[in-house]
Amino acid sequence: MKFAVVVFPGSNCDADCYHAVKNVMGQEVDYVWHKEENLKGYDALILPGGFSYGDYLRTGAIARFSPIMPAVVDFARRGGLVIGICNGFQILLEAGLLPGAMLRNKSLRFVCDTVYLKVKRSGTPFTNQLQEGELIRVPVAHGEGNYYCGPATLEELERNRQIVFTYSGPGGEEGEEYNPNGSQANIAGIINREGNVLGMMPHPERCAEHVLGGTDGCRIFASMINWLKEARVK
């Protein structure tokens, strides 16, 4: 499988994603500079975390105007797998590939921690190696991860089962104290209706090796690889 990690000026998890895909998961991967306009030949895209353009206007707001973005939108519309992590999620929201918006964390402070996520939906291209209701431990690090959407959108997300991950307690309990940013409905990650574009605030690439304290993140990448393989067989 061939992955592309899109690099915007200010991306800072690009190398981490590249490392996880290439050295941990053993897949082919390229960096794609934001000034490129072509994504031919790739099976999956990663929009990595960071502070694209310094996030000076609003997180992800400038990156969505990068020359690469039309190609990203096109790739997604054609059914290609796109995962946006942290700032990548914010960019997907700004680009309209996922619904909703990000607000500053409720605490008004940046938060770096490792949290429990509950898998709300398995079987997607990103979660077919995970069980529904299962808990995974994944690091978060963001200042604006407070996901917000209007009540109609939220209802739609729930109806279409687009909420993939929620923040959780160690025993699967839901509650404000386990939500690092105050996001609506404890949302940590959502998928588009078609099921090929995932945005998540937590960083799977940061928990892909034992030396980093956990390997749950591998299962998200493994899901993508598995899905692509099966799609190829079909």
Next chain:
Amino acid sequence: MRELSYQEMGLPEEEYEQIKTIMGREPNYLELGMWAVMWSEHCGYKNSRPLLKQFPTEGPQVIQGPGENAGVVDIGDGQALVFKIESHNHPSAIEPYQGAATGVGGIVRDIFTMGARPIALLNSLRFGELDDPQVRELFAGVVAGIAGYGNCLGIPTVAGEVYFHPSYKGNPLVNAMCVGLVNIDEIALAVASEAGSPIMMVGAKTGRDGIHGATFASEELSESSREKRPSVQVGDPFMEKLLIEACLELIQEDLVAGMQDLGAAGLTSSIAETAGKKGMGVEIDVLRVPRREKGMTPYEVMISESQERMLIVPRQGKEQRIKEIFAKWGLDATVIGQVTDSGMFRVFEGERLAGEVPVESLTGGCPVYTRVGEEPPYYREYRSFNPDSLPPYSYQKALEELLGTPSIASKRWVYTQYDYQVMTNTAVVPGDGDAAVLRVKGTAKGVAMTTDGNSRLVYLDPYQGGKLAVCEAARNLACVGARPLALTNCLNFGSPEKPHIYWQMKNAIRGMAEAARVLDTPVVSGNVSLYNETAAGAIYPTPVIGMVGLINDIEHRCDMGFKQEGDIIVMLGRRRDELGGSEYLYRCHGVESGAVPVADLDEEKRLIELLLELIREGVLCSCHDISDGGLAVALAESALKGQKGFEIQVTDNGRPLDGILFSEAPGRVVVSFKDNQMIAVKEKAGQYGIGIQVLGEVKGEDMVLKCAKKEVIRLSLEQAGKIWGEAIECCMK
């Protein structure tokens, strides 16, 4: 801007006379400004240089000692660590967010200027007490500033320390350290050796911010300091991130002959340092310097401290390729002048020669003052204080109070604001061990790093305190399994012109030097921050040690948390009950006094070797050094980290138990291991001549300390966790 006199620029009369002699005339205003910033304490080290000579700076592991932008140590496989610590105290005092943020920006530039990829940030912070709303504002602002800048760069902030003490009210300390990784054959040094080479400038445009920052950093803080807010620069981490990536690309393609960041004293200093090293000269035209404000005078351009700017001297014929790389990152590189062989620093404004100064005198000619220190009267008085004369204090209450004191309590409120995991290397994260551990991708190695400095001990006894700071840093590295390699230091003191302060400096440096020599951790870089004083007096003398170490196989690392019920808990090291200078005396008895425990350097070295061997052989389940708050706090921290209780027996040795429980004497660590390892541990400890005290075992959900079978302390993990875990958060609500 009103013109300043030479006194207002911080030059004493005798130095002004000296400048006139060198030049053979009165300097004009531009020249005067250049002299003043270069001869400030911040740039010229004029009060500290003779003292710094005591530091050992060499060793087989040292690739680059002091004198460059940062020090470099060998970690094998053709790789090296590049690291340095630097203060940004004065700017942070008046504009905490930007002051701290630009402190991070400055130290990061020092590291990638050497060709190294920055891989970690650390910080050492000191504030007044948190019951003061102004202090809370400073504290919150500084932490947010460090986070805002470092997080955006994508460099993990992996370790640090925060202490609160009244002496820092109004004069907080913000020391930032950066560690970079470099291939030894790609190390870049700041030297311009060929006449005719162009000098390029890249990064942010030059504005009026930070004018006279270096001079400002070399004065005492006063009521009017807030008016100097324009001297504090504003940071743009996004620009810095672009600079890092672009500059590292230049190095990889071997395009630069010399690279220098613009820090304190701006263009003046970076050009002088680039050209001054090999006796070269330089000519620049200030009109070619890209600016963001109109009507700037040559004086303003030359000493502006606008952030995120770099100076590049290209290799012959590589100018075009350099411009291309910068253009890719959206940056303009502009030629502003050239290297000459005249030995003169000539500043043109278009055709007009605006000023000229001999480079060598500007950098090397700074006068040096060897002052005479004087022992302050308090020294003897404190040394003779006997803690046994104090009334008894409940041990239970003491432990609870210590766990809840912000200097000891969990720093979670702080470090969760820092991205400590980006770059996916952090193997021991903040709060888990005595030092941070990072893996080095593509190798089996790990590197460890820490900052340490207990200023109360230095205040009470600068010589012993200086030794203790180095010992603690080395011990912290050994506790995670890393061999200490070398250190950087930031010397934060009051005014050296005061004999008592100079005495503190002199003795602290002597102690540090001695410990660094014995522990084989040479000093490879550092920074001096003097004049840390307000109307209320000087800060406690605060030398901060930043130390790095190496783990050959990262699988052999250790953290501080107890692991399993039934594991044996022992103290390695000699029993010492001395309470002098302890947090216990301060918090529970309101006393900052007593003889500071003496470090036995040889014993410390043997303890380090013992720990390294035990960790390498996989014997230890946890390891945590005894420092602030003593044995009782160390045990509690290991219990809280591992979420496992303990039951401990101590003996009274015929004196109150506060000695064994709360002494902060050096050379001691708390370790735990499986019960079948007891013989091995005893044997090894015996081989290294290190004392061993069996204390008890990991057990249940309470922390229980007994003496003669009688419980003296019982505290549930939950209760302790609340006190220790929420202390800072509660203050900051």
